[in-house]
Amino acid sequence: MTLRLYDLAGAEPDRRFSPYCWRIRLALAHKNLPVETVPWRFTEKAEIAPSGQESVPVLVDGNRWIGDSWKIAHYLEETYPDLPSLFGGPIGRRLTTYYSNLADSLVSAIFPFVALDILHHVDERDRAYFRASREERAGSTLEAFTADRDKRLPSFRASLRPLRLTLSAQPFFGGEHPLYADYAVFGPFQWARCISDFALLDNGDPIKVWRDRLLDCFGGLARAAPAYGV
Numbered sequence: 192m193t194l195r196l197y198d199l200a201g202a203e204p205d206r207r208f209s210p211y212c213w214r215i216r217l218a219l220a221h222k223n224l225p226v227e228t229v230p231w232r233f234t235e236k237a238e239i240a241p242s243g244q245e246s247v248p249v250l251v252d253g254n255r256w257i258g259d260s261w262k263i264a265h266y267l268e269e270t271y272p273d274l275p276s277l278f279g280g281p282i283g284r285r286l287t288t289y290y291s292n293l294a295d296s297l298v299s300a301i302f303p304f305v306a307l308d309i310l311h312h313v314d315e316r317d318r319a320y321f322r323a324s325r326e327e328r329a330g331s332t333l334e335a336f337t338a339d340r341d342k343r344l345p346s347f348r349a350s351l352r353p354l355r356l357t358l359s360a361q362p363f364f365g366g367e368h369p370l371y372a373d374y375a376v377f378g379p380f381q382w383a384r385c386i387s388d389f390a391l392l393d394n395g396d397p398i399k400v401w402r403d404r405l406l407d408c409f410g411g412l413a414r415a416a417p418a419y420g421v
């Protein structure tokens with residue numbers, strides 16, 4: 192049976208821009224599991240109510256509804272143990288907790304660069320909700336929040352040093368081949384390029400080289416999505 196994934200979409204139904212959904216899109220591809228993605232908007236809470244939560248990704252597998260990217264990754268590993276492992280074994284699974292948390296922090300670090308670009312892409316129905324909820328979180332207007340992003344870019348790039356050093360030494364966090372740790376960290380960078388023409392990464396940065404490698408995985412699944420050339 193084909194799985195169903197509720198996936199955040201903008202005004203254009205094929206502009207998919209959730210950092211958390213991208214992790215799961217690649218995790219499903221890693222396990223060779225076919226999936227039907229359903230474009231979902233922020234305010235369509237009723238559609239995912241059976242999952243018991245108000246955010247995506249939400250995966251539907253038969254009569255099971257699973258929400259939260261980390262829980263979904265575990266669900267996939269436990270339910271489909273004979274398909275390629277997302278973690279590379281029990282120790283890898285523990286280590287991946289760190290990458291998942293790191294990826295969540297990256298979402299927070301990247302948000303002040305792309306917040307206004309997101310507003311410009313969200314569906315009309317979501318616009319007021321997105322602005323109000325994110326401005327409350329930011330404590331300012333989205334315009335003020337993103338205004339000095341050029342000035343903040345060098346320190347953001349410098350903060351990525353541990354990722355850069357790792358990816359200078361090996362093609363993926365998983366080693367020679369990508370694992371869930373790669374998909375988790377890739378999510379925020381893919382989110383940014385799907386929604387914003389702001390160049391977060393410098394050309395030649397090993398992180399960008401790794402990101403582009405992941406864009407080409409699974410027949411170019413992530414590269415095929417509408418995005419900016421940054």
Ligand SMILES: N[C@@H](CCC(=O)N[C@@H](CS)C(=O)NCC(=O)O)C(=O)O
Nearest residue numbers: 209210211245246247248259260261
């Ligand atoms: N911890 C969750 C976070 C999911 C999340 O925050 N998703 C966002 C989209 S990127 C969302 O659906 N937000 C709903 C809202 O803001 O109302 C996960 O890992 O799945």
